[in-house]
Amino acid sequence: MSAKAGAPVLRSSSWSVEAWCGWVLVGAAPLVPVVGYLAPLGLAALVSLVGLLCLPALRIADEDRPAAIILFAALIWAAVSTTWSPYHPGKVGNMTIVKLALELPLFWSAVSAGRRADPALRTRALRVVAWGCALFGVVLIVEAATHAVIYKALHRLYQPIRDDLAESNVGHATQVLGLIWPLAAVSAAPRLRAWFALAMFVGTGAAALAFGYDSSMLGLVLAPLAAAVAWRWPRGGPRAMALATAALFLATPFAVWAVRHFLDYEAIRSSLPRTDSMRLGYWSHAIDWIGDRPLRGWGLDASRMFGPGIILHPHNNPLQIWLELGAVGAVAAAAFWGVTLGRLARPEPSLAIAATIACAMAYLLFGVNFGIWQDWWLALGVLVAMLSVMNVAEEAGRRTAQGRIA
Template identity: 55%
Template sequence: MGEGGRLERWCGWVLVGVAVLVPLLAWLAQLGFAPLMALAGLLMLPALRLSRDDRPVLIVLLVALAWAAVSSTWSPHVPKNPEDSTALKLGLQLPLYWSAICGARRASPGLRNLALQILAWGLAALGLMLIFEAVTGGAIYQALHGRFIEPIRPDLAGRNLGRATFVLALLWPLATVGAMRGGAPGWLAAPMAVGTVVGAIAFNADAPAIAVALAAVVGLAVLRWPADAPRALGSLAAVLFIVMPAVVLAGRAAAQALSIAPGLPLSWAMRLGYWSHAADWIGDHPLRGWGLEASRAFGPGIVLHPHNSPLQVWLELGAAGALLAAAVWWLALSRLTRDKPDLIAAAAAASAMIYLLFGAVNFGVWQEWWLAAAALCVALAGAIKGQNVLRPSTRDPI
């Protein structure tokens, strides 16, 4: 077998290793996704390619990366050392994560199917584990943490297990279709979905429970309208990034005019406060923004980040950054357009909208493990589809 065959086998074995580790990291150490995807990309660098179909998204990402790096020169947040530089990290993540995506596409069919089976069974086991952890109050997680790291308070253990439900909610649509494509039973979706909902409710994570229903709605819409739904979703995502500050200001003005003071849980009340402060500060530098990672300098009005991706992009990168983010989302989702129903496109769209949901209410744009989770989703789509991943086509529907 020639050089191409050796590379395909090598990428396949790397993909198998990733599949083995993903469920464990999702349960015990979500921050490990960043080094996992970086290592996978490094190992699969020989597979790095830039196809004509990929070029538009990558060009916009490169321009956005350059703008983010330039904006760091006027940001009030100054990293203490190069290891803390978000611009440097993003500059390394883009090629490494793209290499992992290309490697997943290039993996040999047999090993690719093996990886998809391992991942599906592993995430189904994670779903069952989350149900058990919900019933026992995180007993196994606390025991393992105390045995190998240090004792952990039950509330902190619950918070970490709640984060696991975010990962499972994000991955289950693609893992389900991957299971069907790789030869594993489709019913593995049930423990993934149920485990997400039960764990989310038990560990006070609202968004993952909503995400399971959102995935079903988005997936069915893309299957029903394969040519129009992806473009509509892409347009919706782009519009949200462009108009979010205006939406927040309009909502606040309406609440004040009507003297509405809703009683909300503390976490949601804090989010509304962050969003209101962010919208005000966006008005000071609406075009260029305050600079990369400037959100960290706005405490106590904002703690770390606004917990809303469009607002964070506006606050730090201004209108230019918001337009670039809108372009990335529109290009990524609209290229899922198909002439006929395609389960891979439906699953990819579902995971993309879940990522958008979580970014709108939970995570910061630049969180390393969360960016790695996005790269993992694209890599999974590539592994399921192969070389023609995300390319509009009437061929090879599942």
């Protein structure tokens, strides 16, 4: 068969993959706010399912290769570190390294699906996400005013829940919407973006204030500031934040040590609310253990073995990487974030890029609350990447169309 004769077959195959990915994303889009509100832990299953269904779309583009190499090398190092880790799970299903090895291709496939989806279906999926997250924001406003009456009523239908747990769970949901709202708002039709952003912003803030989630409140301050920097300095802003993020992963143990060494660390702890005071205690114990094995760390999941000083993990992503994977892991994390954020630099302002930077900074901020290997937390980061590539492609398509009209 000649190359000319084979060309239509290639186009047909490409079209079918694009259409399939588009329909998968359209099907998953309405579940994003529902799962984020009712069961954030289910985000791991949702993103993994998208990745599984869209495996034919998996590609590593030339510009993706540095990040892919870093992630693969980090995965190998994490696997090697299990040989000296004091934590030994009894079941294969509880092994973090097994889950990470499965999630890497699935999550990458989900991002590839966002990039390769049929443009019309991609637009539809983005609009559904935007409407759903705007409604999510409105629901959070109601929840804040009524002490989570909607969440409690829904739970009575299938599983009664204590009032304090219901309110805490709604507060937890603010960290989902509080993370993705910039990209979710940009996903709306241009005339609706400001209104949708307002609904998401107010909903997150009201519920976070009502249920005591300070990190969500701080995220509402940090995200717009980061977006403004990326918009005002589209080339230098992302690069500066890439350097700052790399420094965060490399220097966090030294920063905690400096505060403890030069200031009254215990006085600072005692002046903070109980949860924040406990977190500072974990950090202090973590840097002591890091000092014993600074290069190779204690091994993957070793954080679980350092109780009662550290419960499960240090509640700080950079410190957990240092503690478990040592300086090698910290360098890998710094390199990944540096490469990922640095490549967002553009010669001209981009709303999609500004929203991506906003979400990335919020993700780093919220990382002081969660263990870095938690499946749902990793999936939430992948969801940000999916929304980012979809919006960047959408924006590029609009600019191309405008250029043709001009």
